[in-house]
Amino acid sequence: MTVTETARHVSISTEGACVDFPIFDAKSRSLKKTVAGLVGGNIDSGAKVPIIEALKDITLHLEHGARVGLVGHNGAGKSTLLRLLSGIYEPTRGRAAINGRVAPVFDLGVGMDPEISGLENIMIRGLFLGMTRKQMESRVDDIADFTELGDFLRMPLRTYSTGMRVRLALGVVTSIDPEILLLDEGIGAVDAAFLEKSKKRLSELVERSGLLVFASHSDEFLRELCDTALWMEHGQIKQQGPLEDVLRAYKGAGG
Template sequence: MSSGHVSIDTHDACVDFPIFDAKSRSVKKAFLGRAGGSIGRNSSNVVVVEALRDITISLKEGDRVGLVGHNGAGKSTLLRLLSGIYEPTRGRASIQGRVAPVFDLGVGMDPEISGFENIIIRGLFLGMTRKQMLAKMDEIAEFTELGDYLAMPMRTYSTGMRVRVALAVVTSIEPEILLLDEGIGAVDAEFMKKARVRLQDLVARAGILVFASHSDEFLVQLCSSAMWIDHGTVRQSGSIRDVLTAYNGPDSAERVDRMIAAHA
């Protein structure tokens, strides 16, 4: 388990993205469609998209939180805020503990060097030492099922192969705060099934988990509570059962209960 005090605290945190050329309405529309926030103007009259608004969260060791919401609702932006990649434009965010973000899979990957070397670099990026990564290398390599490909430059890999490397590394480390976005996709179902088992072990070792997913079953499997993110705000938070039922509609209660019973 993690050492020391692990926590995530945000208070009225907002993340704004400025749109510098807002004269053209179509650009604005196109951007908004992607960011899913709402438009406002900041104090210097620059048009901004409010990607996250008034996010107040308090998480401590042992918390397992699922994030639900439509694409573009702000889940990925929230994960980036919680990982420290984005600073809040207003409000505050304080993260204590070693963070392992599993969503920017390209981060810490160099296309010109081999899979083996990338495994070490990715591990360093996640707070491990070179020695620790070398000790885990055989096990990581075996898990990827990439064989001789690992000696080849990363640019020769398909997206699915790169995802395998990233998942193999992240599931081999000891994170204090694990931030996971299932939208990493691009992996065949068989491999994802194998990765899920490792992810469950990883979650058991992590201090805090925040997990964004469109799979109710996967959320039920890994999380005890949930937050529904809608247009950059927290629409509802509570038990995984209450939030999934509210998000999917009252007709889903029975199905959600069945899934929870199956994983109890």
């Protein structure tokens, strides 16, 4: 089967998908509000066990070639939606079907060990993102050059600053070959010059992926990488359509 034939089957489809989180031993209303603020959505206070409705009635069909931005305030449900689309969360009601190899990039630091070297972490992070050892071995030199970390790559990750960790993680992330790329922006800790360098690599990564869903607060990044968008609010899709239309409506509503 060719790459093109495989790409035709890359898709994400959900129908009326909901994600609920029961809160056991909720001692007070304020605790429920705190949890709701972390995952988004609404509280179903009528249930015997309080339920956070993190996502409600999510219906989507994304095919190969989709470049979708997620907008919405913190707690609107963007990160929860990415986890649903990756298969990390299963819908408690409705359905979700994912066809294709998923690279979920929600936290650039996930899959890294502070006690081992940067070079060793390159390998571990790549394997975590679904690459083979052989694929990562062929990419190590390119990733090392991109990070500009030099001899630090032989030192334990715990000796790195936040910006250095982001450089390392970005080097790995932008070297993979995903069919479905689910990206949650988290690259603000690097200097401006390196960020510009990263944008080119991110754009190339998106070109290689069959399908992109990208949660971001940066209109500039969204315009560079996406052509359509979803506006999330209280765990639901408020608007879906061309990127500029959704951004205009979201900003007009004070987003």
